[in-house]
Amino acid sequence: MVAGIPTSDRPRVLVVEDEAMLAFMLEDLLAEMGCVVSHVAGRLQEGLSIAREAEIDFALLDVNLGDADRSFAIADELDRRGIPFAFVTGYGRRGLEGRFPGAPVVNKPVRISDLHSLVRGEGWSPRDTN
Numbered sequence: 842m843v844a845g846i847p848t849s850d851r852p853r854v855l856v857v858e859d860e861a862m863l864a865f866m867l868e869d870l871l872a873e874m875g876c877v878v879s880h881v882a883g884r885l886q887e888g889l890s891i892a893r894e895a896e897i898d899f900a901l902l903d904v905n906l907g908d909a910d911r912s913f914a915i916a917d918e919l920d921r922r923g924i925p926f927a928f929v930t931g932y933g934r935r936g937l938e939g940r941f942p943g944a945p946v947v948n949k950p951v952r953i954s955d956l957h958s959l960v961r962g963e964g965w966s967p968r969d970t971n
Contacts, residue, residue, distance in 0.1 A: 852898035852960075853879040857888040857915055858929065859906045863951070867901060867929070870953060874960045885910040892918040900926040901947070904936045916941055927959055 854876045858864040861883070868878045880895055882888035885906050892900070892915045900919055902912040912928070919926045920941075930936040931949035945964040947955050958964055 851875055851877045853877050853896065855880045855882070855888070855891055855895060855897045855900035857882045857900065857906070857912055858903040859883045860903070863903075863949075867951065867956075870951075870956055871901075871960065874957060876960060885912065885914065888912060888915045889918060892922070892924075897924060899924060901929050902926055904928050904930040904932065911938075913940060916944065925965055927964070 852875075854871055856864055856867050856871070856878055858867060858881070864881050864883065868881060871878050879897060880891045882891055883906070888902070888906070891897075900915070902915055904912055906912055916926055916928075927945040927947055928937060928941070929947045929949060929951060933948055934946050937944070937946070945959060947959060
C-alpha cells in the first residue's frame with residue numbers, strides 16, 4: 842500500500858509534461874516548495890524509461906502527451922513500484938477514462954494552492970500496488 846508521498850525534507854519528483862512552459866513552471870513551483878525535480882519527460886517512452894529505473898519519491902503526470910499518447914503506462918509502472926503519482930490534466934477525473942480511481946488529480950490550469958496541498962501530502966489516498 843502507498844499512503845502518500847514520503848515526508849523527506851526534499852522529495853525527488855518526476856514531472857511528465859509535454860508542454861515545455863508548463864513543465865518549467867511546475868519545476869520552479871516544486872523547487873520553491875522544497876522538492877527536487879530530478880527528472881522531466883515530455884514523451885511517453887522517455888517517461889516510461891525514467892519510471893522504470895529512477896529513484897523518485899512521487900510523480901506528476903500529464904495525461905495527454907501528444908500523438909494520442911496517454912501517460913497511463915507510466916502510471917502503471919509507478920504503481921507497480923509503489924511510487925505515488927498524481928495526474929495533471931485539464932479534463933479532471935473524466936480524463937482518466939475510469940482508471941486509477943485512487944490517484945489525485947490536479948486540474949489545469951494548475952493552482953499553486955492545489956500543488957502545495959499535494960506536496961504537503963494532502964489528497965493522497967492509499968492504493969493497492971498490485
